Amino acid sequence: MVRRVLALPSGRIAVAVLTVVALLAVLGPVLAPQDPLATSDNTLAAASGAHWLGTDYLGRDVLSRLLDGSRVSVLGSLEVALTALVVGVVPGILSVYLGRAFEWITLRLADTLVALPFLLFAVAVVALLGNGITQAMLVTGVLVSPLFYRVSRAATLAVARSQYVEAALVSGASLGWIVRRHVWVKVLPPIAVALAQTVGVGFVIVSSLTFLGIGVQPPAPTWGGLLASDLGYLTQRPWAPLPPALLIVVTVWACNLLADAVRDVSGEAGRALLNNRKARANRLGTSDPAPAGGA
Numbered sequence: 001m002v003r004r005v006l007a008l009p010s011g012r013i014a015v016a017v018l019t020v021v022a023l024l025a026v027l028g029p030v031l032a033p034q035d036p037l038a039t040s041d042n043t044l045a046a047a048s049g050a051h052w053l054g055t056d057y058l059g060r061d062v063l064s065r066l067l068d069g070s071r072v073s074v075l076g077s078l079e080v081a082l083t084a085l086v087v088g089v090v091p092g093i094l095s096v097y098l099g100r101a102f103e104w105i106t107l108r109l110a111d112t113l114v115a116l117p118f119l120l121f122a123v124a125v126v127a128l129l130g131n132g133i134t135q136a137m138l139v140t141g142v143l144v145s146p147l148f149y150r151v152s153r154a155a156t157l158a159v160a161r162s163q164y165v166e167a168a169l170v171s172g173a174s175l176g177w178i179v180r181r182h183v184w185v186k187v188l189p190p191i192a193v194a195l196a197q198t199v200g201v202g203f204v205i206v207s208s209l210t211f212l213g214i215g216v217q218p219p220a221p222t223w224g225g226l227l228a229s230d231l232g233y234l235t236q237r238p239w240a241p242l243p244p245a246l247l248i249v250v251t252v253w254a255c256n257l258l259a260d261a262v263r264d265v266s267g268e269a270g271r272a273l274l275n276n277r278k279a280r281a282n283r284l285g286t287s288d289p290a291p292a293g294g295a
Helices: 002-007 009-031 062-068 070-094 099-115 118-129 133-144 146-160 163-170 175-211 223-231 242-265 267-287
Strands: none
Touching: 002 009, 002 242, 009 062, 009 070, 009 242, 062 070, 062 223, 062 242, 070 099, 070 133, 070 146, 070 175, 070 223, 099 146, 118 133, 118 175, 133 146, 133 175, 146 175, 163 175, 175 223, 175 242, 223 242
């Protein structure tokens, strides 16, 4: 699947953008030209050689804070996606095989979680457990998990009705073996699409919470926090919200682009795309003129 995704122009663009974002998360604090928390008297300065993106209202270097805040934004979005993956996929697959009672309970739980506002519950958890990004992201991941539950359940239902799975059940194969051997291979592509989309949703959630000052205590930098602090000084620096906003928009766009690429190369669409490429290659090969023989 990775090779098929990279064979698409959209897949290569998405992977390139997300790789840059991941490198910013890993190397951002090292690449920061100045201390992101150091204040100075040079407040609300314009872009210059010393401060490529200027300084904020406390004289802190905006570029350094943007690079340093990448780690929190990326890790927070991954926490949301991975929590939703674990909480949603396992019950989604098992709901097909563990009987009506388990199916009814998990379906009602998924419907309940869909109806709950994630922002309100994130605020409530922060109020109860303290202002930390991990607590807020774990709760948000649980609230987003119904997406994975429904995707994995739908894919498992399609596989469970196939003849080779029924034959394995009749022959006495265990549930774990069937899931590992037959179900997981079919369920993985739609889960990969949902995972890529959820990482993008995680960026929006992290940015929204940090924009409101939830999850990360000031003066720790985050993309959402930088966006919120810049909005109060638009008269002096009207372009200041653009860098964090562009980072958020481009990252979410790349996640959605990757999800579309994974969808295009998986399942029936992926097989049709591969067959079309093979047919085109065969037509090109037969249309080439034969090389002339030597004298």
